[in-house]
Amino acid sequence: MRILEANISLSAADFFIKELKNISIIEKANELLEFKCGIKSFFVDESELIELKEKLTLTIGSVEEPDRAEYGDFQTNRLLANKVATHLHEKGINPDVIIEPTCGKGNLLIASLNNFNKIKQIIGIEIYKPYVWETKFNILDFYIKNPQTNKPKIEIFHFNVFDFDFKKLSSQFRNHNLLIIGNPPWVTNSQLGSLNSNNLPKKSNFKNKHGLDAITGKGNFDIAEYIILSLFDAFQNLKGDLALLVKNSVIKNIVFDQKIKQYRIGSIEKHSIDSKKEFSVSVESSLFYCKLNTNPGFECNAYNFYNKNNLLSFGWVNNKFVSNTANYLHTKSVDGNCPFEWRQGIKHDCSAVMELEKVNEHYVNNLNEKVEIEDGLVYGLLKSSDLKNTVINETRKYTIVTQNKVGQETGYIRHQFPATYQYLNKHLQDFQSRKSSIYKGKPLFSIFGIGDYSFKPYKVAISGLYKTFHFTLVLPQNNKPVMLDDTCYFIGFENVEFAVYAIILLNSPHTEKLLKAITFSDAKRVFTKDVLMRIDLFKLSKTCLMQYVERQIQLMNIKYSFNIELNLWDRFIKEMAPVKEKQMAIFGN
Numbered sequence: 001m002r003i004l005e006a007n008i009s010l011s012a013a014d015f016f017i018k019e020l021k022n023i024s025i026i027e028k029a030n031e032l033l034e035f036k037c038g039i040k041s042f043f044v045d046e047s048e049l050i051e052l053k054e055k056l057t058l059t060i061g062s063v064e065e066p067d068r069a070e071y072g073d074f075q076t077n078r079l080l081a082n083k084v085a086t087h088l089h090e091k092g093i094n095p096d097v098i099i100e101p102t103c104g105k106g107n108l109l110i111a112s113l114n115n116f117n118k119i120k121q122i123i124g125i126e127i128y129k130p131y132v133w134e135t136k137f138n139i140l141d142f143y144i145k146n147p148q149t150n151k152p153k154i155e156i157f158h159f160n161v162f163d164f165d166f167k168k169l170s171s172q173f174r175n176h177n178l179l180i181i182g183n184p185p186w187v188t189n190s191q192l193g194s195l196n197s198n199n200l201p202k203k204s205n206f207k208n209k210h211g212l213d214a215i216t217g218k219g220n221f222d223i224a225e226y227i228i229l230s231l232f233d234a235f236q237n238l239k240g241d242l243a244l245l246v247k248n249s250v251i252k253n254i255v256f257d258q259k260i261k262q263y264r265i266g267s268i269e270k271h272s273i274d275s276k277k278e279f280s281v282s283v284e285s286s287l288f289y290c291k292l293n294t295n296p297g298f299e300c301n302a303y304n305f306y307n308k309n310n311l312l313s314f315g316w317v318n319n320k321f322v323s324n325t326a327n328y329l330h331t332k333s334v335d336g337n338c339p340f341e342w343r344q345g346i347k348h349d350c351s352a353v354m355e356l357e358k359v360n361e362h363y364v365n366n367l368n369e370k371v372e373i374e375d376g377l378v379y380g381l382l383k384s385s386d387l388k389n390t391v392i393n394e395t396r397k398y399t400i401v402t403q404n405k406v407g408q409e410t411g412y413i414r415h416q417f418p419a420t421y422q423y424l425n426k427h428l429q430d431f432q433s434r435k436s437s438i439y440k441g442k443p444l445f446s447i448f449g450i451g452d453y454s455f456k457p458y459k460v461a462i463s464g465l466y467k468t469f470h471f472t473l474v475l476p477q478n479n480k481p482v483m484l485d486d487t488c489y490f491i492g493f494e495n496v497e498f499a500v501y502a503i504i505l506l507n508s509p510h511t512e513k514l515l516k517a518i519t520f521s522d523a524k525r526v527f528t529k530d531v532l533m534r535i536d537l538f539k540l541s542k543t544c545l546m547q548y549v550e551r552q553i554q555l556m557n558i559k560y561s562f563n564i565e566l567n568l569w570d571r572f573i574k575e576m577a578p579v580k581e582k583q584m585a586i587f588g589n
Helices: 010-019 026-036 047-059 078-092 107-113 129-145 166-173 189-194 211-215 223-235 246-262 275-279 412-416 418-426 428-432 494-504 507-520 539-542 546-560 569-577 579-589
Strands: 098-099 119-124 153-158 178-182 240-247 265-273 285-292 299-305 310-317 320-322 355-359 362-365 379-381 397-399 458-462 472-474 488-493
Touching: 010 047, 010 129, 010 362, 026 047, 026 129, 026 488, 026 507, 078 178, 078 240, 098 107, 107 119, 107 129, 107 178, 119 129, 129 153, 166 223, 178 223, 223 240, 223 246, 240 246, 246 285, 246 299, 246 310, 246 320, 285 488, 362 428, 397 458, 458 494, 472 494, 488 494, 494 539, 494 546, 494 569, 507 539, 539 569
Parallel strands: 098 119, 098 178, 119 153, 178 240, 265 299
Antiparallel strands: 240 285, 265 285, 299 310, 310 320, 355 362, 355 397, 379 397, 458 472, 458 488
């Protein structure tokens, strides 16, 4: 049954019909309900009381519940909510105050009432009014069925969590034992912004990103992360615990930022849940737990929520952030700074026009148009899905490269490549429709992720999206360097020998062990520039035995018809050597 857009049980509806029939004064109605279920100010004003009574006199229909998944609204089912509360109770947690910052339909509050017997006060906050009603109805139903259960003071606020003053609230509970429990929205600020949602924090560069990082999305953040850090700001110095259902990426970010933030949280834990089973979504998530008012912790122990098996621990080891602390200790010797700068591939956000295939010796774009242009600006292109083999010398796709560096004027195309200009100009609307602000005020047909490094003939590349710890050697095609798209990362070389030496080191067991210890398999991008820059090729060259290097060169010569020798190895090592070692070598001479 539904009333006021909220689900209501038959027992709760029957209670209202019988008990409110002769009550018209809001104070008396609220007094009755506070006595019955502990909720203070059940009706905020008289109009709510009148509306509820009017709705109850009508036939209570079955109205389809709106799908709020796009708002990151994945309600905790009652079974999971009870398992969470039971899990916390088994840890010895028994709070006297419970705070839920986004209480939804109230299932976690009901589960708390079921599992904790010392609760004196409950605070729930919820922006969606039908859920406020449903939470109240559910609590009333609980006490109708369990009249002897402990009845704390309960307040359910219809409020935007970002406007709620948690610091003021925290001042009321200095001498209490808190439990902050909940399931905040599984959505980012940009996703909510695109929906014109009002449930957003005030505009700010939350992640303190600068320049291009802020513009291209690295300033984007999860709403749940923002909420959690706001809770830390308000409650970190109070005795208590925090337990929230969130995406794994949120937990990783919190532990990562803890090095700088130094919040007074410890005993940090991540209990993996089956998101498909519990929420019907394909995203990795967990119960995030930590203890408040402790010395700052920098490591998180990961468990399976259902069988409590300890899986691993991740976090900070000295000044390094790692995904598996135990495995990292065996491979930390090659964690340092890569002597070559890893770069991201080309970003153009116009694949329908800029990306081509060759059919019967002529180009065809993604709009299935035949494209007749000069070859001068056309280069082979590799995407993440193409980086499967160890060596690639032929591409299935091509791309038009309009600039040699970011911001370069593109007027030259009209004169030097008139057919290409005519084709691009024909699709000018496609370029002008690109949403990213990075293209605003830039020359026509601008691209990003382009520079001298893009035109290195030999590249060693890896996909940022896939979970394979394997690097690919990219060779020139038709005497031109091959380009990669922005889902790939690469380092470039002028000679094939250096590229082969590099790929041998990068595909060595030492590198794979390091990457497995510092990457997160559930990340949107498993490999990033920050991760790849930690592979210290100089240290790897000292760690890998020369017999291993020689054997790998022989195998590549045989398999790919190379003619690589070790005659440039010393030059390769010298180029990679840290500045300090180079200076010592000069001094030694």
